[in-house]
Amino acid sequence: MNAPISIALDGKDREIASGTTLAALVATLGFGPAAVGTAVNGRFVARGLREGLQLQAGDSVLLFQPIAGG
Amino acid sequence: MHREPLVDGDGWTVGGVALRSRLLLGTAGYPSPSVLRDAIRASETQVVTVGLKRTLASGSDNGFVAIVREALAERDARLLPNTAGCRSAREAIELAMMARELYETAWIKLEVVGDEYTLQPDPVELVEAARVLARAGFVVWPYCTEDLVTCRRLLDVGCALLMPWGAPIGSGQGLANPLALRALRARLPQATLIVDAGIGAPSHAAQAMELGFDAVLLNSAVALSADPVRMAHAFCHAVQAGREGWRAGLIPTQDFAVASTPVAGQPVLLDGEP
Numbered sequence: 364m365n366a367p368i369s370i371a372l373d374g375k376d377r378e379i380a381s382g383t384t385l386a387a388l389v390a391t392l393g394f395g396p397a398a399v400g401t402a403v404n405g406r407f408v409a410r411g412l413r414e415g416l417q418l419q420a421g422d423s424v425l426l427f428q429p430i431a432g433g
Numbered sequence: 434m435h436r437e438p439l440v441d442g443d444g445w446t447v448g449g450v451a452l453r454s455r456l457l458l459g460t461a462g463y464p465s466p467s468v469l470r471d472a473i474r475a476s477e478t479q480v481v482t483v484g485l486k487r488t489l490a491s492g493s494d495n496g497f498v499a500i501v502r503e504a505l506a507e508r509d510a511r512l513l514p515n516t517a518g519c520r521s522a523r524e525a526i527e528l529a530m531m532a533r534e535l536y537e538t539a540w541i542k543l544e545v546v547g548d549e550y551t552l553q554p555d556p557v558e559l560v561e562a563a564r565v566l567a568r569a570g571f572v573v574w575p576y577c578t579e580d581l582v583t584c585r586r587l588l589d590v591g592c593a594l595l596m597p598w599g600a601p602i603g604s605g606q607g608l609a610n611p612l613a614l615r616a617l618r619a620r621l622p623q624a625t626l627i628v629d630a631g632i633g634a635p636s637h638a639a640q641a642m643e644l645g646f647d648a649v650l651l652n653s654a655v656a657l658s659a660d661p662v663r664m665a666h667a668f669c670h671a672v673q674a675g676r677e678g679w680r681a682g683l684i685p686t687q688d689f690a691v692a693s694t695p696v697a698g699q700p701v702l703l704d705g706e707p
Contacts, residue, residue, distance in 0.1 A: 373487060400485065400531035405523075407530040425487050427531055429498050431469070432484025432515050433459030433602070433652030 368420040379418060386413035388424065400427040443676065445647055447625065448540065448572035448593055450511065454479045455642065456672045457513070457627065458665070459652025466500040468661050473501070476665035479510040482542055482650065484517050485532055513574065515542040520555070522562035529566050541566060542596070543575045552602045556583040560590060567591030576629055579613040581620055588624060595624055596650065599641065600631025603653040607637035611644065618645045635664075635671030642675025643683060 367378040372388075379388060385401055385408055401408045402425045408416055418424065444453050458478040463469040473481060481501060505511065514532035519525040522545060529541045545562055547555030554577055563573050572593045577583055579597045587595060597617060600606035608614060609631065618626060628641040629650040638649045649672060658664040 397535075400535045402527060402531065405527065407527045407534075409530075410534060427485045427528075427535070428488050429535055430484045430486040430488075431460040431462070431497055431501075432482050432517055433461045 368418070370418055370421065371423040373425060374423075383418050384414055385416040385418060385424070388418065389413065389426070392426070394426070398428065401425070402427070443680070445625065447574075452479050454669075454672075455648040455676055456638070456668055457482065457629075457648055457650035458655065459650065460497070460501060460656075461652055462656035463661060466497055469497075469656075470500045470504045471662045472655055472665040473504040473510075474507070475662045475669065476655070477508070477669045479508055480513050480650075481505065481510065482513045482515050482652070483536065484515050485528060485535065511540065512536050512538055513540050513542050514538065515576075516544050516562075518546070519544060519562075520546050520558075522558040522565070525558070525562040526565050529562075529571060530569075533571070539570055540572045541574065543573050543592075553578055553598070556580065556586075559583070560586045563587055563592050564590035574627075579610055579617055581613075581617060584617060584621065584624075588621070593625070594627060594647075595621070596627045596629035598630040599628045599637065599649075602630045604631050605633025605654060606631050607633055608640055608644075611640065614641070614646070615644055635667045638668055639671040639675035639678070642672055643678050645679050648672075 366381050368381050369376055369378055385403060389396065389399060389401065396410055401413060403416065404423050444451050446452065454477050456476055456478050457480040458473060458476050459482045460469055463472065483501065514536045516525040516528045519528055525543060525545045532541060533539055543559065543563055543566065545555050545558040546552055559575055559577060563575050567573050567590055574594060574596055575587050575592050576596050577587060584595050584597065597614065600609040626646045627648040627650055628646050632638055632649060632651040633654050638651065641649050651668065655661050655664045655668060
C-alpha cells in the first residue's frame with residue numbers, strides 16, 4: 364500500500380495516497396470532471412491533463428466552481 | 434415576454450457575435466434564483482456576467498447555473514465570466530483559463546483589483562493580463578477606469594472593447610466623472626465602450642447612453658433593489674431611451690435662456706401702459 368502524503372486542499376492539510384492523480388482526487392471529492400476547475404500550486408490544470416498529474420507531497424490544490432458574479 | 438428593441442437595425446457586435454440588447458446584467462446578490470431568472474427576462478439582456486469561486490462545498494449551487502443557462506437559452510444570450518477578486522495579472526490569467534474551460538467561452542471580463550477600498554483596477558497588471566489573454570485567443574472585456582492612456586494601451590494589446598467604471602463597484606453613485614467619459618468617447622470614436630460599475634438608477638444608465646456609450650453593465654442596482662424584476666424592466670427601457678436620445682442628437686446646453694416660443698412679431702397686450 365502506498366504511504367500517504369500530505370497536500371493542501373483549499374488551504375487545509377489533507378492526506379492522500381502516494382501516486383494519487385488530480386483526476387482521482389476530484390472524483391474522490393465527489394465532483395464530476397466538468398463540474399470544477401482545478402489549479403495546482405497556483406497554476407491552472409486543464410481537465411484533460413488531470414489524469415496524468417500525480418500529486419506530490421506539499422502540493423497546493425484548489426478547486427473552483429461557477430458562481431453568480433457581477 | 435421577449436420584445437424586440439425599439440428600433441431595428443441598431444445592433445452591435447463583440448468578437449463576431451451580434452447583439453441587440455445594450456444592457457448587460459450581473460447575476461450576483463439576487464434574493465433567489467427565480468428572481469434572477471425573472472430579472473434576466475425583464476431586462477432583455479443578452480449577456481450576463483458570472484464568476485468562479487474556490488470552494489469545497491458539496492456541490493450544490495442552489496440551482497444558479499441551471500437557472501442562468503435556462504434564461505439565456507430563451508434569449509439567445511451568453512455568459513461573460515469574470516476574474517473578480519484577482520490582484521495580479523498572473524492570478525487573472527490562471528482564472529481566465531479556468532473560466533474558459535468551465536464556461537466554454539473565450540469571453541472574459543478581466544478584473545484585476547488594485548485597491549481593496551475602491552476596488553479600482555490596477556492598470557499595470559490589467560494591461561499585462563490583457564496582453565497575454567488576447568494573445569491566447571480570449572475576447573477580453575477589461576474593467577478599467579476612465580484613464581484615457583490606460584484605455585489606449587488596453588486597445589493596443591488587443592482588447593475587444595473597453596469597460597470604464599462609472600463609479601466604484603456597487604456604490605450606486607452613477608457617473609462620477611462624466612467629463613472624462615465624454616472625453617473617452619470623443620478620443621476613441623471607433624472603440625466599443627461600455628460603462629461598467631457604479632450605476633444605481635435607470636437615469637444613470639440613460640446618461641451613459643446619451644454620452645454615446647455602446648452599452649452599460651450593472652448588477653447591484655437591479656439585484657439589491659426592492660423589486661429587482663421591476664428594476665430590470667426599468668433599466669431595459671432606460672438604456673433604450675438613452676440610446677435613442679443619443680441617436681436623435683441631443684441639443685447643446687446653453688448658459689442662457691433660449692425661448693422656445695418665438696416672440697418676434699407677436700402681439701403685445703400692453704404697449705408701454707402700466
